Amino acid sequence: MSTHPSRPSYAAVLRTPHARRAFMSALTARLSYGTVAPALLLSVTGATGSYAVSGAVLALFGAMTVFLMPYRALLIDRHGPRRALLPMSALYGALLCALAALTWRPGAPSAAIAGAAALAGACAPPLGPTMRALWAELAPDRALLQRAYSLDGVAEELLYVSGPALVGALIGVAPPAAAILLSAALVVGGTCVFVTSPALPGPRPGPGGGRRGPLRGLLAPVAVALGTGLALSGVDLLALAFASEGSYDTALVPWVLGALSAGSAVGGLVNGAVAWRASARVRLCGFAVALGLVIAVAGLAPGLWSFTGAMALAGAFIAPALTTAYLLADETVPEDSRTQAGAWVNMAVNAGSSGGALVTGLLIGRFPLELCFLAAGVTAATAAAVAAAARAGAGDASRREGPREAASR
Numbered sequence: 009m010s011t012h013p014s015r016p017s018y019a020a021v022l023r024t025p026h027a028r029r030a031f032m033s034a035l036t037a038r039l040s041y042g043t044v045a046p047a048l049l050l051s052v053t054g055a056t057g058s059y060a061v062s063g064a065v066l067a068l069f070g071a072m073t074v075f076l077m078p079y080r081a082l083l084i085d086r087h088g089p090r091r092a093l094l095p096m097s098a099l100y101g102a103l104l105c106a107l108a109a110l111t112w113r114p115g116a117p118s119a120a121i122a123g124a125a126a127l128a129g130a131c132a133p134p135l136g137p138t139m140r141a142l143w144a145e146l147a148p149d150r151a152l153l154q155r156a157y158s159l160d161g162v163a164e165e166l167l168y169v170s171g172p173a174l175v176g177a178l179i180g181v182a183p184p185a186a187a188i189l190l191s192a193a194l195v196v197g198g199t200c201v202f203v204t205s206p207a208l209p210g211p212r213p214g215p216g217g218g219r220r221g222p223l224r225g226l227l228a229p230v231a232v233a234l235g236t237g238l239a240l241s242g243v244d245l246l247a248l249a250f251a252s253e254g255s256y257d258t259a260l261v262p263w264v265l266g267a268l269s270a271g272s273a274v275g276g277l278v279n280g281a282v283a284w285r286a287s288a289r290v291r292l293c294g295f296a297v298a299l300g301l302v303i304a305v306a307g308l309a310p311g312l313w314s315f316t317g318a319m320a321l322a323g324a325f326i327a328p329a330l331t332t333a334y335l336l337a338d339e340t341v342p343e344d345s346r347t348q349a350g351a352w353v354n355m356a357v358n359a360g361s362s363g364g365a366l367v368t369g370l371l372i373g374r375f376p377l378e379l380c381f382l383a384a385g386v387t388a389a390t391a392a393a394v395a396a397a398a399r400a401g402a403g404d405a406s407r408r409e410g411p412r413e414a415a416s417r
Contacts (some may be wrong), residue, residue, distance in 0.1 A: 015154070018280070018281075021147065023145075025272035033199075033202040034135055036185045037198025039167050039170070039198070041135075042174075043190055044104070044188065051064050051187070053117045054111065065122050069129040074362070078093075089209070093133050099131045100192075100196075101193075101196040108186070109185075155279070155403040158327065161327045163198060187195070190407065226352050226356050229333035229336045229353050229395070233353045234357070235360065235390060236333075238387045240326065242383075243319070247264045249377055251312065263316070265319070267316045270320060273323075273327065288335045293392040294392075295329035295391035299388045300390075303385040305381075306322065306387075330353075335354050337350060371383060
């Protein structure tokens, strides 16, 4: 029986045996993903003198990172994080060093840079899904796991805020390619410490590992993650368009988006603290609908201050939606497919973030801004409808949840 109270604190999460060391080392490695994108953008632009080339390289790196993530996660589920993560992170770090060498000075061949970026993205270790799978090992009590996922989600969001700031500070005293070396050092160093944690499980071959069957119940969390990513990437452009159309200083837009992030952080912490009575599937749909409604109404804001408030309110549903998506994914699949499940949800968020900006960019200017906000909101609400209709695997998940809550450690 779990020794944690029914409503454990965030401190209880970090007091779980071996959790603090594993979590901090994983966060150190994951900070690499907050620094590598701006580092690549700046260094490739400086080396080639072309924004088109740097954009293409960044898109190629991102696509290989995102769309191959479930397959890298399969290797971790099949062989265990210790055996799979170390070679993966070492190869990824080596390729980042090659990219840094190629872009250290102007004149590098674009094809070589693109090839190295594609290979690096293909090897990027899925540290987020691995850590979330480990949380499920460390915290079989569902209330504690909810807190752990909320803490993990808020911390990850802070990494993507602090990463670009760290790159900005570094390039003040060194070439942009040095930030790529920093990214390599972070991921290799953090991963080396992470895999030495005694909390990490070994390989567990079983009927779920590597087969599609155990993953077919992931439609609901993947749909909401995709819809959330689509809606949010569109909001970034919509905020800029709102400021421009209202003749506000566009320099204020980062503050508006900061309110969105702050709202997400607060919402994530509150979500983790609440002892929910509703099931994860019901909560998932509710958060997605609420997010869609707030985004749809935000376009009707009379001024920038009210719009900023609407963005903060929308943010309050982002982290809860994504955290609940990960929780539901964990409930749905067998233990030996947890990393893959988290990777599919992660992939959906990032794929949505890539596609949403493109679609929104095509809509702005062709339709009234209020309709563009409505379209972004409908995207999130539609994802909720898909999740509500996805019943496959729900019965199996509910039958597994009871034994897992009572598991002893």
